[in-house]
Amino acid sequence: xxxxxxxxxxxxxxxxxxxxxxxxxxxxxxxxxxxxxxxxxxxxxxxxxxxxxxxxxxxxxxxxxxxxxxxxxxxxxxxxxxxxxxxxxxxxxxxxxxxxxxxxxxxxxxxxxxxxxxxxxxxxxxxxxxxxxxxxxxxxxxxxxxxxxxxxxxxxxxxxxxxxxxxxxxxxxxxxxxxxxxxxxxxxxxxxxxxxxxxxxxxxxxxxxxxx
DNA sequence: GACCAGGCACATC
DNA sequence: GATGTGCATGGT
Numbered sequence: 001x002x003x004x005x006x007x008x009x010x011x012x013x014x015x016x017x018x019x020x021x022x023x024x025x026x027x028x029x030x031x032x033x034x035x036x037x038x039x040x041x042x043x044x045x046x047x048x049x050x051x052x053x054x055x056x057x058x059x060x061x062x063x064x065x066x067x068x069x070x071x072x073x074x075x076x077x078x079x080x081x082x083x084x085x086x087x088x089x090x091x092x093x094x095x096x097x098x099x100x101x102x103x104x105x106x107x108x109x110x111x112x113x114x115x116x117x118x119x120x121x122x123x124x125x126x127x128x129x130x131x132x133x134x135x136x137x138x139x140x141x142x143x144x145x146x147x148x149x150x151x152x153x154x155x156x157x158x159x160x161x162x163x164x165x166x167x168x169x170x171x172x173x174x175x176x177x178x179x180x181x182x183x184x185x186x187x188x189x190x191x192x193x194x195x196x197x198x199x200x201x202x203x204x205x206x207x208x209x210x211x212x
Numbered sequence: 213g214a215c216c217a218g219g220c221a222c223a224t225c
Numbered sequence: 226g227a228t229g230t231g232c233a234t235g236g237t
Binding site: 033034035037038043079083122123126127146147148186187190193194198200 | 215216217218219220221
Binding site: 039040041043044047076077078079080081082083084161 | 227231232233234235236
């Protein structure tokens with residue numbers, strides 16, 4: 001299975017090239033983006049990020065001080081804007097209370113402990129926590145999302161009842177524990193999902209993984 | 213107009 | 226522990 005997963009990676013990388021994730025200027029922007037993109041089209045998230053940048057509010061201090069109603073208005077395009085406002089606020093509180101809003105301090109924390117802390121924040125589930133760990137803090141952890149499950153289910157590599165942790169274990173047991181590999185692999189899966197493996201119109205017969 | 217998008221918390225069984 | 230539901234915009 002190790003060889004198979006590496007072959008799939010090579011096939012995806014050949015087909016799509018490096019994805020250069022996460023698309024953001026700063027680690028803080030990544031963390032905000034992970035919450036905004038929950039069950040949401042990335043194009044809608046970009047509009048919200050752009051709005052925050054235009055108002056020069058995309059910093060821990062500014063967002064922490066910003067009134068919830070203002071924030072909700074600015075991230076409206078990302079959908080679920082009331083919930084996401086609350087989630088951003090709860091994350092910010094954690095970020096200030098536990099790490100003084102210092103990315104470097106946070107990055108020094110033990111991976112297992114930090115993941116537990118993130119999961120305890122209201123609004124941060126496994127995918128958001130792992131996205132923050134991998135893409136904001138460069139920790140070697142594999143991110144699982146809806147595309148990952150859909151694609152690897154369609155290719156018969158995981159069971160449909162498989163939970164998040166089981167899918168994550170499947171990848172992490174069979175791949176080199178490498179931040180760059182995990183970064184690129186997940187990004188390529190999302191790319192494949194967007195291009196070929198949507199819920200409707202699954203163009204599986206011309207998917208680059210066909211026959212793998 | 214229906215369907216979907218880089219989830220999560222909460223209620224209920 | 227599993228399953229169902231609300232949250233919401235904007236593109237196809």
